[in-house]
Amino acid sequence: MAKGPVQSGSASHDAYEQERIRQLEKQLEDGRSAMEDMRRKLDYVLQERGLECAIGEAVGRFETMLAPLKSLAPVHDFGTLRGAVVALRRSLRRPNFDAPPTNFGEVFDGTGHPKGGTAA
Amino acid sequence: MIQQLVQLMIDDTAGWLPLVTDPTDRRTATAKAILAADPFDLVLYMEQSWDRADAPIQPSAPVYPERSGGRAKLYDTGCFAKYRPDEKATRVFPSWDHLIYAYVVESTRIVQILGRVVREYRSGEALGIASQETRRWVEATETLLFGAANPLAAWLSTSHVRPDAEAVRRNAYWRMFGLDLGFGREDNTPPAYAKAQAANASFTALFEELLFELWQAISNLRNQSGVNQSDDDRIYRIAEQLRFVLNSRRQSDMLRREELSAVAALGWAELTVSFDTPVVKDLGADATNPGDRLKIIGERVGLAAHSRSAAFFAMSEEISILLRVIEAGFVSGPSTAWLLYATEPEFTLPDGFKITPFGNESRRVITEWAAATGKDLKVRGKAVETRQPRLVAVR
Numbered sequence: 001m002a003k004g005p006v007q008s009g010s011a012s013h014d015a016y017e018q019e020r021i022r023q024l025e026k027q028l029e030d031g032r033s034a035m036e037d038m039r040r041k042l043d044y045v046l047q048e049r050g051l052e053c054a055i056g057e058a059v060g061r062f063e064t065m066l067a068p069l070k071s072l073a074p075v076h077d078f079g080t081l082r083g084a085v086v087a088l089r090r091s092l093r094r095p096n097f098d099a100p101p102t103n104f105g106e107v108f109d110g111t112g113h114p115k116g117g118t119a120a
Numbered sequence: 121m122i123q124q125l126v127q128l129m130i131d132d133t134a135g136w137l138p139l140v141t142d143p144t145d146r147r148t149a150t151a152k153a154i155l156a157a158d159p160f161d162l163v164l165y166m167e168q169s170w171d172r173a174d175a176p177i178q179p180s181a182p183v184y185p186e187r188s189g190g191r192a193k194l195y196d197t198g199c200f201a202k203y204r205p206d207e208k209a210t211r212v213f214p215s216w217d218h219l220i221y222a223y224v225v226e227s228t229r230i231v232q233i234l235g236r237v238v239r240e241y242r243s244g245e246a247l248g249i250a251s252q253e254t255r256r257w258v259e260a261t262e263t264l265l266f267g268a269a270n271p272l273a274a275w276l277s278t279s280h281v282r283p284d285a286e287a288v289r290r291n292a293y294w295r296m297f298g299l300d301l302g303f304g305r306e307d308n309t310p311p312a313y314a315k316a317q318a319a320n321a322s323f324t325a326l327f328e329e330l331l332f333e334l335w336q337a338i339s340n341l342r343n344q345s346g347v348n349q350s351d352d353d354r355i356y357r358i359a360e361q362l363r364f365v366l367n368s369r370r371q372s373d374m375l376r377r378e379e380l381s382a383v384a385a386l387g388w389a390e391l392t393v394s395f396d397t398p399v400v401k402d403l404g405a406d407a408t409n410p411g412d413r414l415k416i417i418g419e420r421v422g423l424a425a426h427s428r429s430a431a432f433f434a435m436s437e438e439i440s441i442l443l444r445v446i447e448a449g450f451v452s453g454p455s456t457a458w459l460l461y462a463t464e465p466e467f468t469l470p471d472g473f474k475i476t477p478f479g480n481e482s483r484r485v486i487t488e489w490a491a492a493t494g495k496d497l498k499v500r501g502k503a504v505e506t507r508q509p510r511l512v513a514v515r
Binding site: 090099 | 126127143144150151409440473
């Protein structure tokens, strides 16, 4: 026989409620225990590894958490970026001594024949 | 700086060699003119470049250029004075290469080899009789690279407290990259230089990690299906960390003067073997690439060039651009990480304008860095640790 919904006021409902309360209390206790555990670990880190180390770890975690947000922030001015790229390329231009000796386009036409010559 | 000067002269089609229009002829004629130039003119040009870059970045900053009226007039007397780099651009990016350019070119051992060439030409005729062009090159090289007397001190990065230019460069490489050259002094004794405590020892690891991530991104650039392993956020974070590391040695323009001295000296050395120049021909070192030319010259003077010289020469231009991009902070977030790996000649920005990203430079550096160091940058040496880190045990 399939179990139906638990009726309010019935004995089974009371047992259900008791069980639910017991589970919540256990979760609360687990949470308290985890918090206490974390507090003891933090105390240890602070004592043994120094405050800077603990702060560094905390900042590192925050940075990791904030990274997706930072990537969405509109921090770029593309006009400035474009100008900077052009200026950098211009300031470091240099000759290429290994460039091909001839501009092929000036010698050959589009069919592969020398310009001004006759087709083979 | 030397290569940039050659390019500015080539571009001056109206004022410099107007009748020479063939690109190859213009390149070689201009480079030959520079290689036979009076070193005094080159020093004046270098000082001029330094002054222009030394202007305050913010006009309101209480810092003035080091130039005085007398200096400015003196600089203008140099025969290269009119080839000024773009002034606005120079205030943000110096008109010379990054220090890494000097490091990779010097790693070929070119300075020590050219030093022996100069010594041989000055002390005897074992290398044959030098042509007039080569004799002028010897005079300029002795001044620019090895501190011969000049009306204006060649490189203000040496003095009686640090007289050896090579030791000054080694010190700068150590501080900026945590790297030393792969060889000792010319007589193969260990190098002696001031090894600063504050050095960027993490540079190589960070740089190679960045190259690995860039290769992942490049190989997934046109990936339409399947897993895309490129990680913009990680590229951005490594690039940012590299920027912090490099800029920590740049505070208050630290090492800037040494950088200019180093790249000018190594630019001169590289130009000497860039093509079959008069000195290369006089030494019988005609070849098809700078690495082979240097190898033959090294054999003639009894000092072997680095076996990976070709790789060092091949990436010198690109690695300089790449580090300038990183140091300038172009990659200001994950959304601009593509600047370092996109390879399209004209990449369209969200605002509709086009830009040429630096993916081709990255590719070249990945290829040649792997060839020069023997490390395969396309595979990760150590598997990524996926286990969750655990807190230290409670005592």
